[in-house]
Amino acid sequence: MNWPDGSQWQTVWAVFQGLLLEAIPFLLIGVAIATAARAWDPRGRWLQRLPRHPLLGPLSGAALGFALPACECGNVPVARRLLAQGAPMGASLGFLFAAPVLNPIVLLSTWAAFPDRPWLLLLRPLGSVVIALVLTALLQQLSEAALLPPDLLEERRMGQPLATASLLDRRSGLIGNQTLSSTAVIAAERPTLGVLLDHGLREFLELGSLLLLGCGIAATIQTLIPRDLFLAVGQAPTLSVLSLMLLAVVVSVCSSVDAFLALGFAAMVTPGALLAFLLLGPVIDLKSISLFSRIFRRRGILLMLAGVVVAVLLIGQWLNLVLL
Template identity: 70%
Template sequence: MTLERLATAWAVFQGLVVEAMPFLLLGVAIASIARWLNPGGAWLQRLPSHPLGGPLTGAALGFALPACECGNVPVARRLLAGGAPLATALGFLFAAPVLNPIVLASTWAAFPDRPWLLLARPGGALVLSLVLASLLRLLPEAVLLTPALLEERRLSQPLEAVGLLERRGGVIGAAPSAAVPAAPRRPPLGEALGHGVREFNNLALLLVAGSGIAALVQTLLPRSWLLALGSSPTLSILALMLLAVVVSVCSSVDAFLALGFAAQVTPGALLAFLLLGPVVDLKSIGLFGVLLRPRAIALTTAGAALATLLIGQWVNLWKL
């Protein structure tokens, strides 16, 4: 790699980290406050678990919390660790990066002359969240979630749902209904802040590593190669999907990046870029490692890519 390319990669890396780090900090702050205010996660367990109502509820939570694809990971982890239904937590994880006021406002500012896109992007994000939540719910939790998160989640489950042995505590052999768990205490504020700092440090390392990989790949793979395929209905979608994964730009500003090449690509490809990037890119795949096992991450990537391709194809049939 020449010095010029190395300097470009460094500049891209800095841009990605500076752009994403505030949202990661915001997400960790939201998760830490939720853990301090509601240590037992009682309200989380009351969220709907319906295959349709759960993801829609998670998407609604995403509208209320302005976190991009980096900031939504610690919040989704807090939901899962607190015992929230899988459907709701996964719906939030996959829909929140698009269905929040900052992203919707930036999309409106970038494309005021394309009203169909202002409806298609949040609509497509809802479809993706429903598809991915339904797909991942087919896996048992022990196969889906990381061991550390699974153990935290089991500790938050009601005794009638998870036995004492599964909680790794209590009296061996006692009937679940015979034990009355103590009400969870609110941790001291300093303890909650310390937990948040440790979580931020762990996630920040993953974010930095993912941003470094994205910067190198983006430097070695010029965008002009991908945009040259912009006129082909199917190849343009595939090219822009790959571009979305590679550039790994935050969902709060990706609409302005897309504005620079919107006239060169098909409508379906433009929508595919705005849908896939917030769900799966090189930096978010690393962050998923604190939630999901590798098999689940691979299933998420494949499912998101296939659903985005189908949505893009449908839009091209409609708009071309």
């Protein structure tokens, strides 16, 4: 892979701007939803009522995708707020992984791009739910301390109900059933508008800086690696799935418009490869990998990457066996 020349740098800059302009509105929506949730339910009592069942928990979180439309960039701040306010881990992870596809905008765009492929309209949301269940079960094999970064873990422990977290776990310095410290009480009170705006702005700037890095990497790699290279093995049952998975990571296009991009090469690839492209991109791509550092430690990110790659590959292979 050669170092980009002047014209390629211009292309990198154009692609970078396109990716950023596409992602920023959804990041803003995600931060706005997270800020509104903090204002409406500062103690997280409603969120803590979500099911903790190993199956119903992730399914309930996935169902939130219909009510809280966010793509793979915007769902990160929302999922982080769910975790910080003490929502069950399964429900929070179910939302994180399934919401970018169960978004009504994404479902409508998929239908608009592929009205003649009813199997795709069914298998895309169904596959995203299966992936969310698999990744949730996989990540919950780690303890919360091993999965979540320290700042989020501390917020989450402060938001846990007394029945699920001891005062020692809350790092309040109190033992037994004594009254919570003034800091904990203040943290649970309804925040003022100024506090909400300050918190939302800081979260947007933190996530925005990570998004800038991800968009830069995605634009550079997307420019240097010709897209035709991924489509060269379009009819090979296994290689087509792997190549379209890699393409989904590289192009880093938003899940709200990825169906229209896929429409351009749908006739050149296997059905399993097409589905793999539409399943993997909404979960992970080059621009969103850095965002996950706000939710998971490195071990969690690596485990998630391994899990989603295997799950999507198996789903794509299964579909090719059925339809080819």
